[in-house]
Amino acid sequence: MASIFSKIVEGTIPCHKIHENDKFLAFLDIMPLKEGHTLVIPKSEVDYIFDIEDTMLGEMMVFAKEVAAKLKATFPCNRIGVSVIGLEVPHAHIHLIPINAIDDMNFSRPKLELTQEKLAEIADRVKGN
Template identity: 60%
Template structure:
């Protein structure tokens, strides 16, 4: 069964895309815990991060790293944190989180942000890539 992320990769579900290449995709989380909360995924559907082969695993983190400078330019924060939980969607993914404190990494607290605000934010991040 396809995950929601696989449907996003196939274009069956829209997303607020930040960047993509042949193997990876970065897009804004529609249920973010912080402004700029970005998901980075391999396009290949693999459930568990540690089931990725070494090349895909390292490529995922290098691709995520390439997004960070644009996030930092767009979203005022002290750091961009990285989180891997892997329970919410059965598709390997990395969370990039603009952080100002440890409490900003609390996944039980979602922020409200409109689709229009997400679209504008994605455009600004892409402009800083």
Template identity: 65%
Template sequence: MESIFSKIVAGDIPAHKVAETIDYLAFLDINPLTEGHLLVIPKKEVDYIFDLDSETYVGLMMFAQIVADGLKKAIPCERVGMTVIGLEVPHAHIHLIPIKTMDDMNFSRPKLKLSEERLTEIANAIRVHL
């Protein structure tokens, strides 16, 4: 079954992409916990992150590390938090979230509502640092 993330990879659904390789993609979450909240995915559609083959899993983590470095430079934060939940979309993905406190990673909090213009500004700011 094709996931929403696969449709983003195919270009069928627009996204605020910040980094892309042949195998991986990083884009802004449209319902972010904080400004700069990113989703990092393998382009290969696999539902559960621990079902990825070892090469794809390690590559995803290496790609996420590069993206997190650019994210930290672009968005004022104490750290970039990382979490894998994997229940909301059946496509392996990592959340990279600029955080100042532990509460910034609380998924039960209300999500931010950012304008398309602000999302574009944030994506551009991150891309400058990659």
């Protein structure tokens, strides 16, 4: 059965795209810790990030670096935090989160509740950078 992220790649489930190429997709997390919280995924369905072939994993990190630069240009922050947990969706993904303190990446904190309109506005701002 295809993961929710594979359905996003196929276009059967909508997302707020930030960046895309032929191998990877970056889109806003709909349950973000901070505004700009973005997920980077391979378009091919791989459950565990360390099962991704080495060359492709390197390419994914370079792609994530490009996305991080867009986020940093959009959101005033000290860093773009990077997290790989991989338990919530069986499709490898990297969380990129604008942070000012380590607690900004505490996944046990309540998530923001942003409207679709607000997510679209954030996506447009990030894509503009």
